[in-house]
Amino acid sequence: MPQKDYVRASRPKPANKNQSNTRNSRGSRAKAVSANKPWLLIALSSFVIIAFVFGLWFLKQQTPVNTDPVATTPTPTKPQTKDELPPKPVAEPYQYIQELENKEVTVELTEQRRSGPAQLQCGSFRQQSQAEAMKAQIAFAGITADVRRTEGTNGVWYRIILGPYESRRAATVDMNRLRQMGINTCQVRNWA
Template identity: 40%
Template sequence: MARDYVRRSKPKSTSKGKSSSRPARGGSRGRAPQRRVPWLAIILVLMLASALGYLLSIIKGAADHRRPEPPPAVTHTQAPTPVNPIDQKPVEKWRYIEQLENKEVVVNVPEAEKSTQPYLMQCGSFRTAAQAEQLKARIAFQGLEAQVRRSTGSNGVWYRVILGPYDSKRLAETHKHKLLRANVNHCAIWFWEG
């Protein structure tokens, strides 16, 4: 059944004389309830405004009744101005700066004594000459010069890879650390006995 929502009218009652207890659909169009004026809030706002105005008038009145102080008399005599120690540049009372600029210090450094015995460094000892030559080539790639020396002992023939002779132990240690970084291990430093 189609309904007309634009024009709402009261539905027709089917029975005569009987009223339905239900109100008609669409609600009743009566008067809206009257809004009350918030008198209590208005009274409180007015009281606060008047208290604030009264407080301001008291403050203003107290400021008006205060006597202005006469300005200080200006004198043309120059009084010494107080000196602030922070504003002044400090005066040096030390003389050591001037003395040190003109003083010459002589330092005697003894020269390092050269050892009478030079150092040798052995990096390997092998049964075959081919192994010794191979280690000599690895050392040569590090920029150092090695020698292969053949020695005969109680347990046979050995081929030793030797660097040096070095005049100082410090240079020998420097080359040893260079070889350690290149994975050439087991190098030992000793005095060469000739």
Template identity: 40%
Template sequence: MKNRDYANRKPAKGKGKTARRGKQAPAPRRFPVLLLLITVSLLGGFGYFLWSINDSAETTSPDVVEQPKKTVVKKDPNALPPKPKEEWTYQRELENKQVEVDIPEQTAPTRPYQMQCGSFRTQSQAEQMKAVIAFQGLSANVRKVKGTTGDWYKVSLGPYDRKRLAEKHRHILQGAGINGCIILYWEG
């Protein structure tokens, strides 16, 4: 059987899809005249309605009485009085106030914190991470740890007395694109 190239094949003249199947082409659709007439009549009716109510709002208002050159507005007996002017006194009252706050005593943390930013198989990768951290103005340590799968080189910062300082340094490193740092309790 011969291979056919269907993508580049041009159809033969006089032979369309319908000619091959033995069916006739469908008759062309007629323009919907009835739908056009209904649409035009509805739009005309809506336009006439708008034109007819155009001036009715000015003449049917019960509150306005027209006179030759004056317009008199009747006052509504059920109208609300004008809004009273508000006076704020709290600014004057708070000028000489004193607030007492109980500040708890500062307690030293029981355990300091450290931040680990990476764990690598080779020492050269750990030293590269340490150099990137040094460019941010922070000092990091690389220590070798024996694990169940071999030796690991961990890059860590700290110890920190307060977690707040560790969080601050982590945000500095996140700004430099180092996002994997975690804060842990320091094991000494």
């Protein structure tokens, strides 16, 4: 099978003089016809627009049709059988209903042990000036605090104490208020 030369086939062939003259005459005739077509295009588009406007006007002139519901007679269907419930039993098959009506339930309540008085300790400092500064911050929250001096085996400490409170819950309320102010060092302790 001979090989085909695709490169040479894609090249344009030289035109004959006779063919080029016929092409030019065809092209000039096509240009002359296309030059006369704009009036045809304008006439066709104006006809479509006029037809569209007339269609809208025609639809607007139409009277609306009343669509009253037509009374239709129901078509006879098979008589429906009524779903009947089974007869009610004479005696209740379960006994728990009667047992629950007559049963008495006893519940033992354990008394909650009330916590005794409590206090908040919000800091412990070696210097009294630091303790007084913390007391002033607590005073901005609207809570009064005391600075107590304590002596231990490892020296003198100045503690900031709030309270006494009636319960740990009351102390926790003030501790949460101080946390909102940015003082997170408070701890609830039993008052002794």
